[in-house]
Amino acid sequence: MKPVIGLWFCSMKFVFQAMAVPPSGPQKTFLNTCLKLCRRAAGASTMLPSLVVSALFILLTLVLANGARRLLDRLVKDSFMRLLLQEAIAAFELCACCFELIIVADNFGVSAYGIFLFLLTIWWAFNWGDATACPYTHIEDVVLGNTDIRTAVLISAFELAGGMISFKYVQLLWSLEISETHRDRAFGECFTDLQVPVLYGAAIEGTATCLCRIASNALSEFKPRFSTAIDSFISTSLVVAAFDYSGGYFNPVLATSLKYGCRGNTLIEHVVVYWVGASLGAVASVFVYQHPTVQKLLFGHKEKEE
Incomplete structure (x- = not known):
């Protein structure tokens, strides 16, 4: 160390x-x-x-x-x-x-x-x-x-x-x-970006994080042209969509570095929205992405390479 x-x-x-x-x-x-x-x-x-x-x-x-x-x-x-x-x-x-x-x-x-x-x-x-x-x-x-x-x-x-x-x-x-x-x-003095109730904020951060991760995983498998730009556009669009509600951080480190200690939220509320919410969304994306229905929707009847 x-x-x-x-x-x-x-x-x-x-x-x-x-x-x-x-x-x-x-x-x-x-x-x-x-x-x-x-x-x-x-x-x-x-x-x-x-x-x-x-x-x-x-x-x-x-x-x-x-x-x-x-x-x-x-x-x-x-x-x-x-x-x-x-x-x-x-x-x-x-x-x-x-x-x-x-x-x-x-x-x-x-x-x-x-x-x-x-x-x-x-x-x-x-x-x-x-x-x-x-x-x-x-x-x-x-x-x-x-x-x-x-x-x-x-x-x-x-x-x-x-x-x-x-x-x-x-x-x-x-x-x-x-x-x-x-x-x-x-x-x-700084102020929190959370403009909705805590559980709503956690749901927004979690859902958007889940969508971001699913999109990134799908693009990494499809490998289309300009995949990096497409991934960036999707994540940026989700950030802008959530901007006036939770701030659209989708990253616990980013949220804590920019907004920890700002007026408007307690420490517990901050952790619930930006750490628990985003992390649960990321974990959910793993299972959602691997679900047969989602795989069929994304890849059709194409057999994925092992």
């Missing part, structure tokens, strides 16, 4: 060195395009528009996380240790970006939020590797017999640690108050 923690702090210490390693392939194209758009927007005014500032903050987070992953590949040889740290970095990246997406949603609407989330989800699918930044995927593995409870808990703990650390990083960036939309946000 001590070597894992030591490697985590080591990777954070040298993250800026990793940024010196130039990205390649789709990553380079994506980053260059974003930088060009940001430069054009910045050239229109002496003060950067608020939406551009949010985009730049998100871009900075993507670059830092990508640099940290590159360092892991160089420094960490043990595959399990590397996975733990990859999960922590992925959770940090996810939560830090979604903190900024709150700013986008509050000031530019849910549509802008949805577009950012759609693009980010595609980016994460191509860059996270085996990391998921989501505890219930490991619960699914336990149910399927692919891992044990101890491993699932340990991985989830690293994910939660990465997500919680992201708040301090975001707080630092927001405290700079580069744009109007960041003013008084770094140390301001």
Whole structure:
């Protein structure tokens, strides 16, 4: 355990060195395009528009996380240790970006939020590797017999640690108050996104999580063209649909990192909605997806490969 923690702090210490390693392939194209758009927007005014500032903050987070992953590949040889740290970095990246997406949603609407989330989800699918930044995927593995409870808990703990650390990083960036939309946000009071009774909220998070997981599993078997974009569109659509009711987190680590301690919910209510609800939805997706009726609906009379 001590070597894992030591490697985590080591990777954070040298993250800026990793940024010196130039990205390649789709990553380079994506980053260059974003930088060009940001430069054009910045050239229109002496003060950067608020939406551009949010985009730049998100871009900075993507670059830092990508640099940290590159360092892991160089420094960490043990595959399990590397996975733990990859999960922590992925959770940090996810939560830090979604903190900024709150700013986008509050000031530019849910549509802008949805577009950012759609693009980010595609980016994460191509860059996270085996990391998921989501505890219930490991619960699914336990149910399927692919891992044990101890491993699932340990991985989830690293994910939660990465997500919680992201708040301090975001707080630092927001405290700079580069744009109007960041003013008084770094140390301001936060409020829960749950706008419905607790059990309704848990049902929304659970049902949407179940649908997301079924869609992801089906796409992984069908392997259609643009499957990543299709998966991203489905999950983003469900998030937007649930946005005004439960917040549409569908991820316990994300919900806790962004909303733990916010006014409007007790700890028990938070756990019931965002941990129990989402986790039960994920477990249900395993059994629903394997049900003969669902398999016939999805695959018809086609025999699945063993």
